[in-house]
Amino acid sequence: MTGADVLYTTGDHVLCVTLNRPETLNALTPGQREDIIGLLAEASAEADVRAVVITGTGRGFCAGADLRAGGTGGERLAGDVARTLRTGAQRLIAAVLDCEKPVIAAVNGTAAGLGAHLAFACDLVLAAESARFIEVFVRRGLVPDGGGAYLLPRLVGPQRAKELMFFGDALTAADAERLGLVNRVVRDEELEKTARAWAERLASGPTRALALTKQLVNVSLDTDRAAAFAAEAAAQEINMTTADAREGIRSFVERRTAEYRGH
Template sequence: MTADPEDEVLHRTENNVSWITLNRPEAMNAVTWDQRERVIALLAEASADPAVRAVVVTATGKGFCAGADLRGSPGVPGSPGGERVAGDVARMIRLGAQRLITAVLDCEKPVLAAVNGTAAGIGAHLALACDLVIAAEPARFIEVFVRRGLVPDGGGAYLLPRLVGPQKAKELMFFGDAVPAAEAQRLGLVNRVVAAEELEATARAWAERLAQGPTRALAMTKQLVNASLDGDRAASLAAEATAQEINMGTADANEGVASFVERRTPKYLGR
């Protein structure tokens, strides 16, 4: 019997925060095709819903995400549908892992990863694609692909060098060693490490603080930072000026300026 994706990816919205929780603890939250589709859809909904102003991605059990569970996925040897043919794997990667990572990067709301345990393969890239990462002390990050004789996918060769530089990225990908949470923080992969029992509360505090911020300004700030890593200085400065022009027409920008002039705390509505 096929599992219900709504059971395997839990979702709730509280205090303007969308909580997306991987829920296959018996499989260390190795993500299936159906789970990916649900997470992608929830991120798209978060972008479009003005009532959602921040997102948390987390998981149940001892693992954050042990990678991709490819059983039954198209293009995988031994899966339903017969023998693999040329192009199947590339298509599977484009439609699966890459769409998942792109959904996080392109989400118009700040996305926070609350990493409760092992994040391996695409699971590590899911966390690292998020705007902020909080890790529990037992968490580990593993570029597991080399252990299976595989090339990293899910944007790993794009994400890692931008976080730790090309030499360190190659070390992590060439050897596939587990990186403990404290080391991940030292390398710049993680913003904060907390005790396991403090993870949810810390993530909630950060997410709700983000949810009280100027949502459109945060969205454009996210876009500017992400794009700056790919473009030249002139393009980055032009994008910055355009974003500022657009943002100055929002209610939150007007509120921010008015609150400064009136010497009071701003009250942002996300509009």
């Protein structure tokens, strides 16, 4: 399904997806976007995959959408732009948010525009010291897309989100961590190792419980207390039918380490 522009490997229940166009700082083509969406959908359905890592090759994590890849010819009709966003960048971000396995961004370099939003949509974000995050849209006279105006206020609050989007300044990895956009900053040479360790730890956990927890957290800011409490109760009801939940309780009673199977 994927080509050389998107590499993927699966091992120890971890799917690693690597953007592989280093000459463009991994600017996303429509083909790459579709590959990633497909891989995330497969990860949700594949019992052997229990965690996902997204990263890039070279100096860039992802420099955003490759504006040259889509072409500029032809007459533009009313609704074309909105339709392109719905079926393109927004689908990509939704695929990350909706993936039923935890997704880690291992940000190895520049993450700009859609590339930054791809990282921010992930459940956990690791950044190399050399990583930079840029809300580049204002520099091009554009409105943020790829869910940026949805994601950023929920991560850093509306004032900080506006500052980042109004000025488009590059944010260092350390500053991104300080603002809460990044979970941890590591030395460049430690990024792959740390991402692998985090992913393997997640992959050894109770997979369905993690999926339900992700769903609860993701919708928590979009609902009222009554709906949130109802969703929590429903998630608990579903989770208590899983073998992992029974194993977790049994291991506690027996005072031993739980051995989760992902179902």
